[in-house]
Amino acid sequence: MSLDPEDWSEVRALGHRMLDDMIDWVADARARPVWRHMPDALRAELRAPLPATGTPLPALYEDFTRLILPYSSANEHPAMMAWVNGGGNAAGYLAELLAGIFSVNCGGRDHAAIEVERQVIAWAAEMVGMPAGTGGLLVTGSSMANMIAVLVARRAALGERVRSEGLQGAPLVAYASAGAHGCIPRALDMAGLGTGALHAIPVGADHRMDVGALRLAIDADRAAGRVPFLVVGTAGTVDTGAVDDLAAIADVAACTRLWFHVDGAFGATAALSPRFRPLLAGIERADSLAFDFHKWAQVPYDAGCVLVRDPSRQLDTFAQSLAYLTQEPRGLAGNPPWPRDLGPDLSRGFRALKVWMTLRAYGTEGLARVVENGCDLARYLAARVRDTPGLELLAPVTLNIVCFRVCSGAADLDALNRELVADLQESGVAAPSTTVIDGKVAIRAALFNHRTTTADVDALIQGILAS
Numbered sequence: 001m002s003l004d005p006e007d008w009s010e011v012r013a014l015g016h017r018m019l020d021d022m023i024d025w026v027a028d029a030r031a032r033p034v035w036r037h038m039p040d041a042l043r044a045e046l047r048a049p050l051p052a053t054g055t056p057l058p059a060l061y062e063d064f065t066r067l068i069l070p071y072s073s074a075n076e077h078p079a080m081m082a083w084v085n086g087g088g089n090a091a092g093y094l095a096e097l098l099a100g101i102f103s104v105n106c107g108g109r110d111h112a113a114i115e116v117e118r119q120v121i122a123w124a125a126e127m128v129g130m131p132a133g134t135g136g137l138l139v140t141g142s143s144m145a146n147m148i149a150v151l152v153a154r155r156a157a158l159g160e161r162v163r164s165e166g167l168q169g170a171p172l173v174a175y176a177s178a179g180a181h182g183c184i185p186r187a188l189d190m191a192g193l194g195t196g197a198l199h200a201i202p203v204g205a206d207h208r209m210d211v212g213a214l215r216l217a218i219d220a221d222r223a224a225g226r227v228p229f230l231v232v233g234t235a236g237t238v239d240t241g242a243v244d245d246l247a248a249i250a251d252v253a254a255c256t257r258l259w260f261h262v263d264g265a266f267g268a269t270a271a272l273s274p275r276f277r278p279l280l281a282g283i284e285r286a287d288s289l290a291f292d293f294h295k296w297a298q299v300p301y302d303a304g305c306v307l308v309r310d311p312s313r314q315l316d317t318f319a320q321s322l323a324y325l326t327q328e329p330r331g332l333a334g335n336p337p338w339p340r341d342l343g344p345d346l347s348r349g350f351r352a353l354k355v356w357m358t359l360r361a362y363g364t365e366g367l368a369r370v371v372e373n374g375c376d377l378a379r380y381l382a383a384r385v386r387d388t389p390g391l392e393l394l395a396p397v398t399l400n401i402v403c404f405r406v407c408s409g410a411a412d413l414d415a416l417n418r419e420l421v422a423d424l425q426e427s428g429v430a431a432p433s434t435t436v437i438d439g440k441v442a443i444r445a446a447l448f449n450h451r452t453t454t455a456d457v458d459a460l461i462q463g464i465l466a467s
């Protein structure tokens, strides 16, 4: 029995309607609250038994518009300022539609989608100034990209044997700043090294790694018989957006013979802006880089990327021969190397299409304007915070993240600021998130969405003052 309907005209009509509705939904985002809580009764409706019989597509779409669409996490909304969420973009939305129907498996083989991904990887390297011939892979996000980089660095340090025999007690240690993202210790955990193998290097008042302390830590570990193998620089820490001195870290890595990895989850995108590119000096010297297209580059979720300067290192880490997946000199099984030999996934969707279409639709100049808009808005917000009695800035603004708080009006300012953020989210006016800076709960506004304007920043301040 075929799962295709007899009557494609019904699918066509519904498809047109869905596309129209979804375009309106994004275009009209500003007219609705940034977020709303999903009522329990609707959540209960989603908890249904495994369906034994089919439901007509129009009824399914009706359920989507009623149960799912209104209760999104609001990435499309200009008042979305929480965590690190890109806003999506028109070219990316359409690419997702095409990729969904195209439904190719990008684990490998000889077809055009593989070439598109290779092109995207070459463009990614060019974006950050890594050399032609740099290898890489599109993945779910920077958590996976950082994980892959740690595994490549581990294989480079320990050789082929680590793949068959494991760590064998090798006392490997890695370094990252105290402001590094939690996915770095998690990657060490998953790589079998344990989170204890990550030595957190203190940061200064600017929230950047103290590179002198890094040097001392490497020497101390070597003297104690441990084996330093990896240093991770962060281009844009998640809390404050601080950018480590990547050139200085690259120098230390070079003279201590460590693998130099950069976590540029969102900050690497700033390389597209001539104004902010100098902040990232040294990123082009990375042995590997993790970053996301789904954050500041506005590609719809998910679209992470890992780059590895020497592509043979990545193959050495993941390539595996399986009889049924032999790569042949010709035919559909040709076109090596296959992405499945560059990372842990065998079956993979066509993520590259939405990246390729986004980069082509807006060009690097368009995306540079998005970066600069976010950074300008952050400076505008910081200035409003400085000018408003009762508000205080908690960290310097480097890129597009502003950490501040209400600093009077309650004995427990941490509780006050947490409540305030929840109130703002529930009011639908703006959705910042929270973090903790130097022991103080901060309101954290991350200006990633390309639709956000100064009016949205004003509404945020207004909402805070009104509550």
Ligand SMILES: Cc1ncc(COP(=O)(O)O)c(C=O)c1O
Binding pocket: 083, 084, 140, 141, 142, 143, 144, 181, 183, 234, 236, 237, 238, 263, 264, 265, 266, 292, 304
């Ligand atoms: C600096 C940094 N690294 C890594 C990550 C993890 O990225 P992802 O959520 O794409 O896995 C984030 C997420 O915000 C981040 O900001």
